[in-house]
Amino acid sequence: MSKIIIKDVMKAFGDVVVLNDFNAEFADGEFITLLGPSGCGKTTMLRMIAGFEKPTKGEIFIGEQEVSSTKTFVPPEKRDIGMVFQSYAVWPHMTVFENVAYPLKMKKMDKANIKEHVARVLEIVHLSQYAERVPSQLSGGQQQRVALARALVAEPQLLLLDEPLSNLDAKLRDSMRFEIKEIQKALGITVVYVTHDQMEAMTMSDRVIVINHGDIQQIGKPTEIYRYPANQFVADFVGKINFIKATSANGEVQFKDSNQKLPYDGELKGDVVVGIRPENLRFIKTNGDLKGTMVSQFYLGDVNDCRVDIGGEQIRVIAEPKSFDKHAEGESILLRVDEFSVFEDTGDDEHMKILT
Amino acid sequence: MRSPTRSTSPSPLMVHRKWFMDPKWIIIALIVGFLLVFQVFPLLYLVFRAFFSTGKFSLAAFKRVYTYPLNWSALVNTLVTAFFSMVFGVLIAFPLAWLIGRTNLYGKKFFRTLFVATYMVPPYVGAMAWMRLLNPTVGSMNVFLQKIFNLSAAPFNIYTTGGLIWVLTGFYYPYAFITISRAMEKMDPSLEEASRISGASPLMTLRTITLPMMLPSIVAAALLVFIAAASAYGIPSIIGVPGQIHTVTTRIIDFVYIGSQEGLTDATTLAVFLMIIANIVLYLSTFTLGKRQYITVSGKSTRPNIVDLGKWRVLISMMVVLFALVIVIIPFITVALSSITVNLGEPVFSQGNMTLRYWARIFTRKSILSSSKNSLLSAIMAATFGMGISCMMAYLLVRTKVKGRKIPDFMITVGSGTPSVVIALSLIMAMSGKFGINIYNTLTIMVIAYMIKYMMMGMRTVVSALSQISPSLEEASQISGASWLKSMKNVTLPLIAPAIVAGWFLIFMPCFYELTMSTLLYSTNTKTLGYELFTYQTYHNQQTASALATAILIIVFGINWLLNKLTDGEFSI
Numbered sequence: 002m003s004k005i006i007i008k009d010v011m012k013a014f015g016d017v018v019v020l021n022d023f024n025a026e027f028a029d030g031e032f033i034t035l036l037g038p039s040g041c042g043k044t045t046m047l048r049m050i051a052g053f054e055k056p057t058k059g060e061i062f063i064g065e066q067e068v069s070s071t072k073t074f075v076p077p078e079k080r081d082i083g084m085v086f087q088s089y090a091v092w093p094h095m096t097v098f099e100n101v102a103y104p105l106k107m108k109k110m111d112k113a114n115i116k117e118h119v120a121r122v123l124e125i126v127h128l129s130q131y132a133e134r135v136p137s138q139l140s141g142g143q144q145q146r147v148a149l150a151r152a153l154v155a156e157p158q159l160l161l162l163d164e165p166l167s168n169l170d171a172k173l174r175d176s177m178r179f180e181i182k183e184i185q186k187a188l189g190i191t192v193v194y195v196t197h198d199q200m201e202a203m204t205m206s207d208r209v210i211v212i213n214h215g216d217i218q219q220i221g222k223p224t225e226i227y228r229y230p231a232n233q234f235v236a237d238f239v240g241k242i243n244f245i246k247a248t249s250a251n252g253e254v255q256f257k258d259s260n261q262k263l264p265y266d267g268e269l270k271g272d273v274v275v276g277i278r279p280e281n282l283r284f285i286k287t288n289g290d291l292k293g294t295m296v297s298q299f300y301l302g303d304v305n306d307c308r309v310d311i312g313g314e315q316i317r318v319i320a321e322p323k324s325f326d327k328h329a330e331g332e333s334i335l336l337r338v339d340e341f342s343v344f345e346d347t348g349d350d351e352h353m354k355i356l357t
Numbered sequence: 358m359r360s361p362t363r364s365t366s367p368s369p370l371m372v373h374r375k376w377f378m379d380p381k382w383i384i385i386a387l388i389v390g391f392l393l394v395f396q397v398f399p400l401l402y403l404v405f406r407a408f409f410s411t412g413k414f415s416l417a418a419f420k421r422v423y424t425y426p427l428n429w430s431a432l433v434n435t436l437v438t439a440f441f442s443m444v445f446g447v448l449i450a451f452p453l454a455w456l457i458g459r460t461n462l463y464g465k466k467f468f469r470t471l472f473v474a475t476y477m478v479p480p481y482v483g484a485m486a487w488m489r490l491l492n493p494t495v496g497s498m499n500v501f502l503q504k505i506f507n508l509s510a511a512p513f514n515i516y517t518t519g520g521l522i523w524v525l526t527g528f529y530y531p532y533a534f535i536t537i538s539r540a541m542e543k544m545d546p547s548l549e550e551a552s553r554i555s556g557a558s559p560l561m562t563l564r565t566i567t568l569p570m571m572l573p574s575i576v577a578a579a580l581l582v583f584i585a586a587a588s589a590y591g592i593p594s595i596i597g598v599p600g601q602i603h604t605v606t607t608r609i610i611d612f613v614y615i616g617s618q619e620g621l622t623d624a625t626t627l628a629v630f631l632m633i634i635a636n637i638v639l640y641l642s643t644f645t646l647g648k649r650q651y652i653t654v655s656g657k658s659t660r661p662n663i664v665d666l667g668k669w670r671v672l673i674s675m676m677v678v679l680f681a682l683v684i685v686i687i688p689f690i691t692v693a694l695s696s697i698t699v700n701l702g703e704p705v706f707s708q709g710n711m712t713l714r715y716w717a718r719i720f721t722r723k724s725i726l727s728s729s730k731n732s733l734l735s736a737i738m739a740a741t742f743g744m745g746i747s748c749m750m751a752y753l754l755v756r757t758k759v760k761g762r763k764i765p766d767f768m769i770t771v772g773s774g775t776p777s778v779v780i781a782l783s784l785i786m787a788m789s790g791k792f793g794i795n796i797y798n799t800l801t802i803m804v805i806a807y808m809i810k811y812m813m814m815g816m817r818t819v820v821s822a823l824s825q826i827s828p829s830l831e832e833a834s835q836i837s838g839a840s841w842l843k844s845m846k847n848v849t850l851p852l853i854a855p856a857i858v859a860g861w862f863l864i865f866m867p868c869f870y871e872l873t874m875s876t877l878l879y880s881t882n883t884k885t886l887g888y889e890l891f892t893y894q895t896y897h898n899q900q901t902a903s904a905l906a907t908a909i910l911i912i913v914f915g916i917n918w919l920l921n922k923l924t925d926g927e928f929s930i
Contacts, residue, residue: 053550077553078561084554090547094569103565107556151555161554 003064003158003191004029005050010059012045019045020215023059027193027208032185034194034202037212038238046212047161047195051084052077064158078107083152084161087168089144091136097123097147098132104155122154125184142173149181153188160185162194166201178204199239203227211235233344236276243316245275246346254343259312261291265343272346279306279319281339284328289335300325309334381759384749389761391746392768394794395805399783400632400775406786407629410622422626431603432630438518438604439587442525446582447575449526449680450533455563456677458541459549460664463674468681469538475685476531477913479870479887481591482906483528485894486688488596489695491515491523497691516600524596525586527684532585533578540574541567559664580642584635588776590873595894605631606778606873613782613877625786628779639774689910695903715904725889725905732886735800736868739807743864744815744857746808751819756828766816773813780806781877798880806878807868814867815860822856823849855924862916870909 005027012020020042027033035043048054050061052068052075060070063082068075083104092100098119105115123129126146136144145165152160162181166174182205185192196202202209203223211218211226211234219231230236233244247254254265254275263275282291296308296315305325307318318336328334410418422428456462457469490498491513499511506512514520548570552562568575590606598607605627612624666673695701699710719725750769753762772780784806789797796802826849834844872887879888886905894902 051550051554053553076558077550078556078558080554081556082554084551086547086551088545088547090545090551092548092551092566092570094572103552103557104555107561148551151551155556 006062008060010056030189032192032207034206036202041212042215083157085148085165087164089148122150126150249273274344276342279317282318283337285337290338291336388765399787403783407625431608435604441522442586443583445526446530454537480528484592484595486691536578577642584638693907715900728884728889735803738804740865743812747816755823772809777873781874806874814863818860822853
């Protein structure tokens, strides 16, 4: 349980720079998620915290100790860290008990004490009755919990999780998400969690660090990341969003294709991109912010997923399910915009397409 | 009522099934038939002959053979040398595999290539080199060491049991190195990382995780070295025999050369001993250890965590360099230099002692040329037929669920696990006309022997390539309208072509310079390169033998390099 400081960390493999100028501070007991698409450098960052990779530049502190810098390097075994690997890495030649007891053995704890500790942690991960099994007799989810128990048993100051849920099926993934969060709360341990799944990031984290192409895009609470994305990449990667090219002037943004307007009192002027999340759009009868024509709608049970033509471009609207019966394709409709973001127009059209 | 007309018969397809056997069955039957006639029957007959040499059951032959002290000592020598080669081989191979696979040793890639390549070198080359280096009176390394340390006598004598173990180890440890390296590459690196993060040092991780996880592979590797050393003929005949150290293989060949019926019986009796050992080893390594191998496939292919050797890095790298020098480089250079030396008693670089006449000889002398032609021909045939069978078998094994597809696979595995001497002897006994087939003294018998011994190398290569290709690729071709045959030609074949080429060379090379089986199966018209080289080495002229050996080395390394280039490094030996 301690804070982590990452200062100006850069990592390159040969000529390929995978992480740039990484600066972050994780508070004691915080649940931090490194979120990004595959190849963004998030796993490399985690492995540098663990000590499996050396930063090319920069320093890493765990607690008061400098674990990595140009002068010092503390090997993984001396960092007092627990880690869960994507492939679980449960040793097949040892029983569940032996696997979990291993970190304690390395600490030269006496046998009676080991037994007690292992029993307690197996209780936490609901594996008490499996202590004498070998890993090949366990399901994927159970192996995953063995890995978690092994990472927690020595009460490390820091727990690292490298996409631990990606090999599990959807149902199990859901329940493990809450279990991991529960355990973290109960133990008050600092956690760094790596994933490319935004749902995992949103549900578990105190703060999320969004990474792309080796650069930090945004650091913030899940709500901040979702509601106030720092740029188009973040807005696009976390959740769904419509991007509309617009011009900002005189307290308004005017859409370039349809000339429709929304009031805007922010700082950006000139060419901008307006981002509207589909669920922040509502159908209303009068006083709409936007006008449009219903192109298509799909009843999905919990929502009504619609495409609406607002004049020259289509946007996606996720409306409440009952709206499905009230509207028909080709019908003119009015939309209320509850919330939207405005981004500088970088000229990058990557994010302009309608989201499906 | 049943009508005989076509319109009411079930369906054309069903009729087909009735009248023609499934082609898969025919292929299996043909391969099994071939192996039954040329492998299983001769081996069984060999055992039968050992016990029924006089027509009825008797242990007289066993009594006679095993009470003869020379044979008894040959048995002991075989077991002792094979055992120590196994122990030393693994003690060398495991640290090397770990250093090269898991640490920041200097020149890892180079060492890996070098040690793997020695696997393809004919072992007798090692024997030729070491008898020049450690001859008790004129061995150049002995002389060198004597000078440096000011010794009164030569420190080593190669013509001893120790010398034999030394050379056997030096040329059979690559078997263990390759097996262990492959297993280590397959092991999920995060298993070791999990240990590090749990607080274990690199050495602790090696001891508690890497070593135990690798144990089944290490035992398999050890058994492989043991049986290879126990059934070796080239090395003991060059190193052992001059020092009166006989092994089972040299005794068997001596007995066959006697030519009498009693000689043959005695050879058979010794061969049965070798065969039993080999079968036990094969059973242990394939059918029991195979099941204990831990399958650890990593979800994401991370590069293994490289252990920093720290201040030991330079020292350990130097030790590996020294090892490579002594075990690989110096012997090869010795053989190459011998091939251009007039008087082997003098240094090669002294006045007028250098010549290319032996090299000229190997390209002009008739007997050498005709032996080379024989070897080339029989190796090409063995590789081609072997790959034909391998491809069919691989397809049946990987892509179909035909019953009995494992039978030929099992037989091929047994064949390759049987010592060469035993295969050759059994073919002599069974294929000399006694049972209607007489192919003794022909190249055919040579080709068949080679196939039985080396076919598995090709089959394993194709099987592993084919199992990496998803069947949906073929199905996608068929759904696009291509027939099964067209799909094979357009999709499957191009994808496994590199493996087929690699497999072909894997069979071709050991056949090309084969010695043991050729020694028993040759006739005046069917001498092979290996045998030719061996007679030059033992009876005529060592320089000519060295020139031949150097030429073989060049071919082996050349093919290996070519294979590497052609397949983009995917295949080499």
